[in-house]
Amino acid sequence: MAMPRYTLTLWRIMVFIAALAPLGWWSYQVAINAAGPEPGRYLLLNIGQGILWMLLLTLSLTPLTKLTRWKGFTLIRRQLGLWTLAYAVLHLFCYAVFILGLDLSRLGSEIVRRPYIIVGMLALAGLIVMGVTSNKWSMRKLGKRWKTLHKIVYLVLGLGLLHFLWVVRADLEQWSLYAAAGALLMILRIPPVARQLPKFRQLIKRPHRAHA
């Protein structure tokens, strides 16, 4: 599917704006006092879910490419990966500032003592490793190992879901939806399943021909 260069540039800009939009919306809610009596926690929790959204969207790009063979999905993978990292950094920032009140000694002790925070920090570390090696220089330098290294995204997904599960107090509905989406994206990567994806593309196209 050939597309003019400017269309793909436009597409990347649109993705950028779309990924930025939730942050703008939440900030706006805080600014107009619609975020409740604890705006810091509001940002913390919403951005936390934003991380999972970004991560799941990033992981959906490979199956989507296989399904559609559209180049546009591959072109935004690095961008969405970096958005995932940006959301995760903001999430930690909110926790440190709004929950711990920037008490750095407490940040240290909390990180060591709370399993769900350890898990969250490990996930963040994974995202940072992928983030700093996401440039062309690192790809060249790492060669084949680059792909292996970036497989830690699956580990990050597992750690992120575990972190979220431990925060959930009494209702698993939301968590189950994220976990199901994550599981589906993993299933689509199992080689026999992944091989079927291009065939679906033909299935999608065929009915149109039949009508014509």
Add this chain to the structure above:
Amino acid sequence: MLIKIAKPGDLRESDVTPESVYLSRRRFMGGVIGLGAGLALAGRAQAAASDYQDVPAGNPPGWFGPKLENAEWDSVVPADRELDKLTPFEDATHYNNFYEFGTGKSDPARNAGSLKTQPWSVVIDGEVNNGGRFDLEDIAKPSRLQERIYRLRCVEAWSMVIPWLGIPLGDVIQRAEPTSKAKYVKFETLVAPEQMPGQDSSFALIDWPYTEGLRMDEAMHPLAILGLGMYGRELPNQNGAPFRLVVPWKYGFKSIKSIVRISLVEQQPVNSWQAIAPNEYGFYANVNPQVDHPRWSQATERRLPNSLFNPNIIDTRMFNGYADEVASLYQGMDLRKNF
């Protein structure tokens, strides 16, 4: 009109004793500025109403109005009313944990309109001589409504200051005539999935009805009340209308909402949160800055409302600042084990 008087003149929380006749702070102030006690009394209802001018009127049952007129305002107030400033009504009614209406903090305000609170009856049963099913009006009737301005400390490490209107829990229990076997009081919330959408969720971990319990001496403590109102009006649905428990020295989840059953029992009941996560939530759930929740510290709390520029983190006090009144209940107990 702003009158500043010396702090020692204020009625303090530590003045609360089972035998005391509560003295209104306003009445005291009235005395200070030279009015007769009677005059000050007459002016009190008005003064109280004006305190809550901005609070939207509710739709109380007919019997509530006369009780409100006769209420004893400022029956218990914080020692430091600057530090423990009242939380705005809007925040106290739009930031709630009431999982029967959803797990989000704003879900109860959005969904609790479907709760039917009139008529409301309560079963009092178990180890009592005078049990049965009672109209809420009859349970409330013999006791005078008192205003109690309490700190509310949630186990999630945030807190508010709420002006409750309620009656002593001890009064209600005494009238039920507990037998010698009554060692604990067990409370249950209404189960009505058609009115409470949270109870319809198949992902909910709570085994309805929401259940709470107190030891007999805790229940008889004068600070423990059954709340019927707040901010000079009846309880909004999302705050546990029409009838809830308020135990200010314990984490908020102990203060069970929309109660339909009070049972006096011999065995210690298992409260809902303890049943879900016994390593995280105990039966006592006394506010204790030295015993952390496994997932977060309880040493400090975020006093709400806060802002991005001031998270308003303050030190959490032992028994939520009510240690003088309640610490003796737990003498000799290991509060790390009995968390």
